[in-house]
Amino acid sequence: MKFIVLKLLALFMVFSFTTLSANEAHSSEGANSAHKEETYQTKPFMEMIGGFLESTGISAFISPNPNELSATGEKMSDFHKSGGRIIMILVTFFLFWLGIRKGFEPLLLLPIAFGGLLANIPVAGIAGPDGFLGVIYQMGLSNEMFPIIIFMGVGAMTDFGPLLSNPKTALLGGAAQFGIFGTLVGAVALHQAGFVDFTLQQASAISIIGGADGPTSIFIATKLAPELLGAIAVASYSYMAMVPIIQPPIMKALTTEAERKMKMTTLRHVSRLEKLIFPIMVLTLAILVLPESTPLIGAFMFGNFLKESGVVERLNDTLQNALINITTIFLGLGVGSKLAADQFLVPETMFIMVLGIVAFSVGTAAGVLMAKFMNLFPGHKINPLIGSAGVSAVPMAARVSNKVGMEYDRTNMLLMHAMGPNVAGVIGSAVAAGVLISLFK
Amino acid sequence: MRKLFFKHLYTILSPQIMNKGNLMETNLVIEGFKFMGLGMGTVFLFLVVMIFSMNLMSYIIHKFFPEPEATVAPTSSAAPQQDNKTVIAAITAAIKHHREG
CATH class of the missing domain: 1.20.5 (Single alpha-helices involved in coiled-coils or other helix-helix interfaces)
Incomplete structure (x- = not known):
């Protein structure tokens, strides 16, 4: 059995070598091959086999077509056409493993990784302007449509009750946005020190990873630095999935045991009318303060308003399930098309990965410290553990706060308290995104 | 001593720095700090206004539109x-x- 496989492999090798040598001779004929298609001419059988072998993936990996252009229509280096693609395919396998075995946000990581696998296929040009991934990208990513639709669905899934019953926890969601702007300074400092060449737009797009909000990251990246979209989306979603690993050590380092055991007063009941007016109120504020953030906040509040109105259950159901699922598939594949070797295997990617985790950590720390700061003032005390939930990542970050709290006192349920800063974090990062967009107008 | 420190700080954060060659380049780190100031300021301003309006809203609703018994x-x-x-x-x-x- 093994012998036969080896024999077959050897045969393939021989064939591909003959095509290598035949390449030069054929390249001059290649130019007018389009004409020949119309008037079909009989060819010797060996020539047909040769032509077919030239179009195989093996020959494309071994001797890439020198005239092949990248998805954006630019020249690619030979490494990006051959070895780079193989490396990227292995990277997508690693992402599959993370999603399936480790359970890292599989809903998005699997479509992204499979999109990346498809985008790195030679000859077929799936991520190119005429390939289906390219069409998906044009359809909803380059015009920022898909992240907005996702935001509607997220709005329909969000309950502002915990925030309304304890409004001041919204400040924690604001403090966590320090992760965004701290990383922005870090990224431009790297540039200034000469390590890497980031423009201010690229630095802003990278720093928004600290908002821990996938759709917002994608929204900003497509607007400010589309060439970095793949790396930013992968960093954003994989770190969001790693929140339970990244956050607890920081939370524990910054709090004392007594603080972690602190109990919070029970939340008051929130009336339906309050929940119904809240989305309109926030949208009004956004219109007055920062119209640039209204695409995100408007879509978010639209979804939430439909849910709280209670009279359009069908639309609410569609937003929460069917629509967000369909959009997630397209969004994932579209982002995956940016995992093509020529765009992902660049030095910037490494820096994005490092800056992304810094952004998450700084945001977590800022939230916890803000909670401790607020406890210096009179009023209901806040358990600093819920400060870390200020980075959006709904509802993962809130669950982490709850889990860490229960480690120290099993009766201490922080989940609902942590949901307040958590949803405020979504609003906070949408505002931060609006500021960044308005600065580049 | 203090003057010396500030002088040094000024050279790092000066708006225009000499970049290896003779090219003058704007200092992006300063720009970054400006972004940070404006961004964090806006986020907090927005959330503080939001907190006040939330409190005002719940006050009005509880006073004038209590949940019908x-x-x-x-x-x-x-x-x-x-x-x-x-x-x-x-x-x-x-x-x-x-x-x-």
């Missing part, structure tokens, strides 16, 4: 149901935690 039937049946859900979720979480831990 007469039509308790639909609301009260919905509210305990929700409470039950959270209680059940809490209990299951606790059991799970107990089993795992």
